Amino acid sequence: MTTSSAEHGVSLGMPEPPAPAYPDDVRERLAADAREIVARYPDSRSALLPLLHLVQSEEGHVTRTGMRFCAETLGLTTAEVTAVATFYTMYRRRPSGDYQVGVCTNTLCAVMGGDAIFESLQEHLGVGNGETTDDGKVTLEHIECNAACDFAPVVMVNWEFFDNQTPGSARDLVDDLRAGREVRPTRGARMCTFKETARILAGFPDERPGAVEEGGSAGPASLVGLRLAKGESASARVVHPRGGPQDPPREPVHEPSPAEHPSSHDAPQETSASDPAHPAGPTAEEGE
Secondary structure (H helix, E strand, O other): OOOOOOOOOOOOOOOOOOOOOOOOHHHHHHHHHHHHHOOOOOOOOHHHHHHHHHHHHHHHOOOOOHHHHHHHHHHHOHHHHHHHHHHOOOOOOOOOOOOEEEEEHHHHHHHHHHHHHHHHHHEEEHHOOOOEOOOOOOOEEEOOOOOOHOOOOEEEEEEEEEOOOOHHHHHHHHHHHHHHHOOOOOEEEOOOOOHHHHHHHHOOOOOOOOOOOOOOOOHHHHHHHHHHOOOOOOOOOOOOOOOOOOOOOOOOOOOOOOOOOOOHOOOOOOOOOOOOOOOOOOOOOOOO
């Protein structure tokens, strides 16, 4: 005896119709930009990533129409384009806000307060992970490591860094974004919308006056290892404390002399096994 797909609760449905094309004026404008992008590469299919950013800059996310445009431009199948667009999280597959606010909840940021920041923003904005505020301004999401662990916990807005955040500073940040106030990241140019960011990522210049000069770079904490490798002395403090005036005064940080080994943190440390004042006690055998 055989059973139908309907009896198993499976609906095969109807095939999805082809994606509609862009209006003629939009397609003509995007085609001109696409020709400029494709000309940068010896193999046209290598232009797929920036082309996806280009169509994302048009509608704020990668639509079926955008993927059809990329496929037709590069001579690919829509399946090939879809495979790439769904692989990278930087390409949005549904409408989202003007500002993509991502809270790093990977190990170090989480330990340093990332989880608390994310929970605070969910409550403050009234949205869950991947959801957008009613005014269309902010989409909140938790994100994986952004290689800024030395500034944990980190919040990113449209791929710009906001270092050493707290629940309070993160709430102030999203309030400023929603109110339309000028917001500057810790390292980088003042904020622009997600669509504008996508166009820049497609390889087109940031035409805002002074924005290029404001471009970010590695922060002091990220360069400490390089300085030590060169034999230079580490600075006493590489980031500003997150707390306010109520914080107790901190002990001065030791400034190593040039004669000291730059990797002194690798020297043997006093442990329960080597420090007679703090014996570890007997060690039990497995199973005891």
